[in-house]
Amino acid sequence: MENPCGMVGVTKKVKEKEDESMAEYYLKVDNIMKNMFVAALKDEIQAQREQGTADSETEDMLAKVRAYDLKEKRLPITTGEQRQLRNALNRLRNKYLAMGRYSDGIDSVIIKVLKPNKSKHFFW
Numbered sequence: 834m835e836n837p838c839g840m841v842g843v844t845k846k847v848k849e850k851e852d853e854s855m856a857e858y859y860l861k862v863d864n865i866m867k868n869m870f871v872a873a874l875k876d877e878i879q880a881q882r883e884q885g886t887a888d889s890e891t892e893d894m895l896a897k898v899r900a901y902d903l904k905e906k907r908l909p910i911t912t913g914e915q916r917q918l919r920n921a922l923n924r925l926r927n928k929y930l931a932m933g934r935y936s937d938g939i940d941s942v943i944i945k946v947l948k949p950n951k952s953k954h955f956f957w
Contacts, residue, residue, distance in 0.1 A: 858949035859907040870898045873921035
């Protein structure tokens with residue numbers, strides 16, 4: 834059987850999925866964002882314990898954020914960690930809105946988490 838393009842024996846290579854522990858995204862994190870991540874993840878863990886659905890991945894993410902050194906400037910995260918941060922920040926945002934507080938700072942951090950960089954090297 835011959836290919837209509839005239840190319841015989843050409844196959845497309847499928848890239849195998851890399852290890853899930855590899856960073857897929859990089860967040861530029863400053864001290865304020867780090868503190869917000871810690872507060873949001875602590876609230877998330879507390880809410881999970883109250884519901885009886887404690888997740889060790891959330892605790893691991895909290896430990897990773899706490900151990901993160903600000904000198905690195907970029908926090909490597911996977912898609913699962915991105916989802917955990919987004920959910921935790923959203924819960925913190927809802928808590929602030931319920932108390933009648935402004936959530937502008939949390940909103941800007943949620944946007945940064947939703948649109949992370951895919952490269953470790955960027956110019957700012």
